Amino acid sequence: AQKVTQAQTEISVVEKEDVTLDCVYETRDTTYYLFWYKQPPSGELVFLIRRNSFDEQNEISGRYSWNFQKSTSSFNFTITASQVVDSAVYFCALRNTGFQKLVFGTGTRLLVSP
């Protein structure tokens, strides 16, 4: 069975604060892929990152960083020095080997106020 849990429904921060969005996944596969997407108010899902299960190296891209820990089945996403433009719903997703579909979490709505 595949499942993605984003326990944080909504997070509110003030601009320039750091914020971490949690993602916990369940899968029986040893090879799988994890993703983060951003959904701004316009509605389009924007791809942020893809991570293979055999690559636990953390990644940083500008103000964004991702912490992948297989031991805790977590793939958390941190935004450093948040900005108002970061306000969106963020989805974590899982794809198992052999299946093409993405299994999404329920999303975390991030509100960044000036």
Next chain:
Amino acid sequence: GAGVSQSPSNKVTEKGKDVELRCDPISGHTALYWYRQSLGQGLEFLIYFQGNSAPDKSGLPSDRFSAERTGGSVSTLTIQRTQQEDSAVYLCASSLAPAGGLEETQYFGPGTRLLVL
């Protein structure tokens, strides 16, 4: 280059009517996916097309839902005899390849907001 496009952007229909939603994938992408986003169910997979292979229809919620992909490009999702619970945003995505490497990343369109009255 152009991204995934969907039409119409909004659709209001009456219960019992049929609707067709269209998706134009990114040029050159061989894989195409339909998802549904609703308040109660979140983001759900509906159907997947890859080249000339038989589609994976495992996510279609009922036989009122069907989809076609003509010429390996444009896809149409059809909902027959619409019900109020069909109200949702229908999202289309495409990827360069079905699996393996960065080419498998799914890129999404803006969606079609369907409201069934």
